[in-house]
Amino acid sequence: MQYKWIALSNTTLGVLMATINGTITIISLPAIFRGIGINPLAPSSFQYLLWILMGYNVVTATLLLSFGRLSDMYGRVRLYNLGFLVFTVGSILLSLTFGSGDMAGLELVIFRIIQGIGGAFLMANSAAILTDVFPVNERGRALGINQVAALAGSLIGLILGGILSVINWRYVFLVSVPVGVFGTAWSYLKLKETSARNREGIDWVGNAVFGLGLILVLIAMTYALMPYGSAQTGWGNPFVILSMVAGLGLLASFPFIETRVKYPMFRMELFRNRMFAAANFAGFLRSIGYGGLMIMIVIFLQGIWLPLHGYSYSETPFWAGIYTIPLMVGFVSAGPVSGWLSDRYGSRGLATAGMVLVGIGFLALTALPYNFSYPVFGAIIFMMGVGNGMFASPNTSSIMSSVPAKHRGAASGMRSTLQNTGQTVSIAIFFTIVILSLSSSLGPSLAHALAQAGAPQLSPYVQKVPVTGALFAAFLGYDPVKALLGTLPASVASQIPSSAISIMEQRTWFPSAIAPSFMLALRETFYFGAALSFIAAVASALRGKAKIPEEVVQYDAEKTRR
Incomplete structure (x- = not known):
């Protein structure tokens, strides 16, 4: 062979x-x-x-x-x-x-x-x-x-x-x-x-500059996807901004370093x-x-x-x-x-x-x-x-x-x-x-689905469901609305019709919403x-x-x- x-x-x-x-x-x-x-x-x-x-x-x-x-x-x-x-x-x-x-x-x-x-x-x-x-x-x-x-x-x-x-x-x-x-x-x-x-x-200098720059940029992009404060993404997070600026600065300097070192x-x-x-x-x-x-x-x-x-x-x-x-x-x-x-x-x-x-x-x-x-x-x-x-x-x-x-x-x-x-x-x-x-679209979609199910009073609460949580939950087969029902104040939960709860607990309700x-x-x-x-x-x-x-x-x- x-x-x-x-x-x-x-x-x-x-x-x-x-x-x-x-x-x-x-x-x-x-x-x-x-x-x-x-x-x-x-x-x-x-x-x-x-x-x-x-x-x-x-x-x-x-x-x-x-x-x-x-x-x-x-x-x-x-x-x-x-x-x-x-x-x-x-x-x-x-x-x-x-x-x-x-x-x-x-x-x-x-x-x-x-x-x-x-x-x-x-x-x-x-x-x-x-x-x-x-x-x-x-x-x-x-x-x-x-x-x-x-x-x-x-x-x-x-x-x-x-x-x-x-x-x-x-x-x-x-x-x-x-x-x-x-x-x-x-x-x-x-x-x-x-x-x-x-x-x-x-090329130790090039290795350090490129590696650190790339790591900082990719870490910034990763944590930018997570909620920060009241925002759905972390692009306003000072850590994300600092990491991105520092990483891009290092990567921008990398080509110039590589033209000047002995073994690039x-x-x-x-x-x-x-x-x-x-x-x-x-x-x-x-x-x-x-x-x-x-x-x-x-x-x-x-x-x-x-x-x-x-x-x-x-x-x-x-x-x-x-x-x-x-x-x-x-x-x-x-x-x-x-x-x-x-x-x-x-x-x-x-x-x-x-x-x-x-x-x-x-x-x-x-x-x-x-x-x-x-x-x-x-x-x-x-x-x-x-x-x-x-x-x-x-x-x-x-x-x-x-x-x-x-x-x-x-x-x-x-x-x-x-x-x-x-x-x-x-x-x-x-x-x-x-x-x-x-x-911008998930909250209104969930509110519309709740109204159709007969529970419009839950609309203010579903607005608090983070987008990342809903995305993650859908992927893993969880329903964040069901979890939400378990954390509602008793005064709100008692107002939800049993027919609405039955609809929301169906397997297809959250995917459809x-x-x-x-x-x-x-x-x-x-x-x-x-x-x-x-x-x-x-x-x-x-x-x-x-x-x-x-x-x-x-x-x-x-x-x-x-």
């Missing part, structure tokens, strides 16, 4: 493990939070949701560049193997989470961060390892298979999460442990170093290559426009659409996974084909057309009512999956093929950093758009995603025709002869 296929199979296994863990967590959050006993209506609870969703990406986005440079210095395979090991340890710790309530929530966040460190090693090196061992004319296909594994892992994670969360929430994390143990052993036994070592030093970790000269710059910019825009889509769809399905169609809340994680399958199937069906075609005809046309399809898909989603017909919805998300499959592997191939071989670790880290930063920012932006929209306002908020995120997708298509078209550096061609030819 040729070594390149061993490398492809092992890196594909690593990607599969990481992506299974990502979606299995999203789909299983209701069971996880019920299992550790977190009250979704408590003021502090929303931060656990955000950090479990975003903490992994915050860590990987911060560390990828540094790990890419370390890989160029000490060996990509060595650090990739370490990543497999650390990720597996993180999975074991997650499955063993102790305690309950806030303590267990904090443990989950910390253990996800450990996983993120392992994931950063894996992501910083997998594309570089494949680029090292596959010649230019086979690289698109190899990266396409890798990308398909990523989406296949996402699909498997959605279905496994739905099944395992019903049995025991700990199995959600335990399922990746056997894969991690096998993959770790296999990578240490079978993978070997094929890249030349780059013994340049580490972010090689600004690579952006002089038109293909490298345009493809990375397109990928970054795509990540911002698309990264928050899955969590929004899952929240809507689990909290609103599925309960309205007769599914119990205990069943919604499984069926949410089933109903998002067309998105994954579209990607899996287009990924290998687009990689194969990009090897022969170039990346620009495929990647550009892919982002146009995604943009059209976003616009199509805005036309759906909240009680949509599933076949129409399934066709739209399938088209979006195809578009992403057309974009992903050709774009990655063009980035990795456009840089000298000695800088592939750094280039892979730069690409992954932009991608993970974009995904994290996307989740924060999507949540911000939804929360700001709901802050919030669905119109939530769909309005979702449409705003879809318009945002469409705009970013079309701009990404323009950036992709500006990359120009493939022009592989002569050094890369000679390096690949020498590797092939060997």
Whole structure:
């Protein structure tokens, strides 16, 4: 068996493990939070949701560049193997989470961060390892298979999460442990170093400035989503403002620092290559426009659409996974084909057309009512999956093929950093758009639903339900109005007709009450995603025709002869 296929199979296994863990967590959050006993209506609870969703990406986005440079210095395979090991340890710790309530929530966040460190090693090196061992004319296909594994892992994670969360929430994390143990052993036994070592030093100043700046910005965006005082979001919180200003200031200074240090970790000269710059910019825009889509769809399905169609809340994680399958199937069906075609005809046309399809898909989603017909919805998300499959592997191939071989670790880290930063920012932006929209529409929607149920006297009280609490509660299968009924003064509770209470305690009442306002908020995120997708298509078209550096061609030819 040729070594390149061993490398492809092992890196594909690593990607599969990481992506299974990502979606299995999203789909299983209701069971996880019920299992550790977190009250979704408590003021502090929303931060656990955000950090479990975003903490992994915050860590990987911060560390990828540094790990890419370390890989160029000490060996990509060595650090990739370490990543497999650390990720597996993180999975074991997650499955063993102790305690309950806030303590267990904090443990989950910390253990996800450990996983993120392992994931950063894996992501910083997998594309570089494949680029090292596959010649230019086979690289698109190899990266396409890798990308398909990523989406296949996402699909498997959605279905496994739905099944395992019903049995025991700990199995959600335990399922990746056997894969991690096998993959770790296999990578240490079978993978070997094929890249030349780059013994340049580490850019400590750049690492510190970039890492601290990115952490401050992402922390600010995270806590901006939480209520502050009487406001539904925390954008007026002095801590958020200070963190955002300081973080943006550090990131703005980073490019100037990198042009002046002896061994820069972010090689600004690579952006002089038109293909490298345009493809990375397109990928970054795509990540911002698309990264928050899955969590929004899952929240809507689990909290609103599925309960309205007769599914119990205990069943919604499984069926949410089933109903998002067309998105994954579209990607899996287009990924290998687009990689194969990009090897022969170039990346620009495929990647550009892919982002146009995604943009059209976003616009199509805005036309759906909240009680949509599933076949129409399934066709739209399938088209979006195809578009992403057309974009992903050709774009990655063009980035990795456009840089000298000695800088592939750094280039892979730069690409992954932009991608993970974009995904994290996307989740924060999507949540911000939804929360700001709901802050003006949720109260009136609930008041109207209460009036129809025969309890208009509750309208002043539902105005006090925080948007984040309602959003979190819908996702986890709780009804904040039922909780509200238990805290009403006796003088108010005695005035509520028993018929009204009976209506409000029906499973479909709360989803029906919030669905119109939530769909309005979702449409705003879809318009945002469409705009970013079309701009990404323009950036992709500006990359120009493939022009592989002569050094890369000679390096690949020498590797092939060997």
